[in-house]
Amino acid sequence: MATDDCKLALKLLARSRNVLISGPPGTGKSKLLAEVALAFEAAFGIGPAGGAPKLNPVGGIPIPPAAGGAVKDIPAPTKTNRKVFRTVFHQNSKYRDFLSGITPAVNKAAGAPDFTIVKGTLYRASEHAKADGGAALLIIDEINRGPAVQVFGGAIVAIESDKRLAADGSKRSETQFFEMLDPPTGDVIEYALPHDLYILAAMNQADASVEPLDVAFLRRWEPLRLEPDERALRDFYGLGAKGAGALPDPLVNVTDALEASVRAWVAVNEQISLGRGPEFQIGHGVLMSDVKPQTLPLPEALGTLCVGWAKVRAHIEEVFFGDSRGIAATLNALDGPAFNPFKLTETTFADDLRFRLEGPTNFNEDNIYPALRAFAKG
């Protein structure tokens, strides 16, 4: 069944039609996009409480309408022709691919035109939502990796909830039209977006975008922010709440290693938030995989931690690129314990003070637990 984040996303879509999910890497943005897509298309939430249709085993009609009257918090609850459209923005994303534009005709019949008009993703989703009983969810992942403002072009105003066509497809006084090349005719037409077109986008604010998303663009979206979630990581590891005790030395069992991983991850994120800002944290998902480490023997469990923590380390080095002291502070290597495999050393170059972080090239089964203990500050 739908998670709380999924239900919230559906509620925001129903309210605002355009929702922008943001959060640090590894916080489950793409997973949430997939979950909302399934919920939208499968029409979860047709019931007033956001659930699936219910069986009534003793009534005359086995699956009657949900009791409770009006449906709330679900996009287009009465529409049954529901479809999800997906795209990912990248540096080469273009208005032509998103709305419409002219492209060379490939494999054309003899005598046919040399050019054709592209039906872009937004156009196709819009046309689907305009059809009888239609509702469309357009998912845009990595929206800030492409030139989003240019890609939306004239549609940027028309996506706003109160600038759409009416529910019956008629024009309202507030409806915003924009000019575009009509794919069926090739004419330049005035076009508006339908009532039941929903747009769900995701972005990682810490990524450098090709072009920054300006405030005018961002205010047309209702934000949904995901944060690193310690509870989610503890649940994945099968751990309870954090205990008061220090991490044991030497390592005793898999549970201790996983507890060290959680505490280290929390401490690292605290340091990143202080040093670079909360949007640069690393999400819990980076330490999660298909394999539950608590089900593995200790050496293999440590091996899986090495894989996850190699990604955390790469993220830290990227976030503090060129700032050895920042990396050292995050890894508790400034005035950290002696067992920390990472050390910040000072040297000089051309009479200038230089810092160098020394430590293992890679994590392995021998150094991962001491490293995590050190990052976790005990």
Next chain:
Amino acid sequence: MGSKKNDVARFLYKEIVDGDRRKAKAESNDSASGGGARDFRFPYEEVLPVVEKIFPTKIIRGGKTVHQGAFFWKEQGVEQPISRTAQFMSPTKSRPREGWISQVPKFSCFDIERMPLGSPTNRVLLLLIQLYDDTVWPFFAEERTLRVKGAWDPVVAQELLNCLDAKRAVNRAVIGYRDFTNAVRFCNGN
């Protein structure tokens, strides 16, 4: 979020044709001599994805796959639902494209008295409704009730009506399924 109790995960449906009624009455499907198979037949490959969920246990019998599950239904005046093991048989050499629910008469929920009469303008569908708790509940649905706005859950009604109204050969029964857990659906019409 409300209770998950009785939440529908998926449903498989099949139009009840005259031959099915004769089977329910333990008459032959294709001759006046009586007897014959007493089963409900489906295009095997097309419905297999949902059959494997509705009948989750696989048994090999005589070299053939038998998909086994259980049907649940309520009898009037009885509090606890009745449950019987149900089997979906894989195709035979003589009918290589057909799978079927066997031993229909052993389920009182399929009694001819419970089966709506139906007509060319009021077709009857057999529904196998699987809940999130994996229980499977057979029911019959009349076309005329599906067309009454507000009588059925709108998504379920629309799904069934779309398939009832789809184009197909005149001698082809309406068959399809809808899975709410993965948005997969099938209808044998266009």
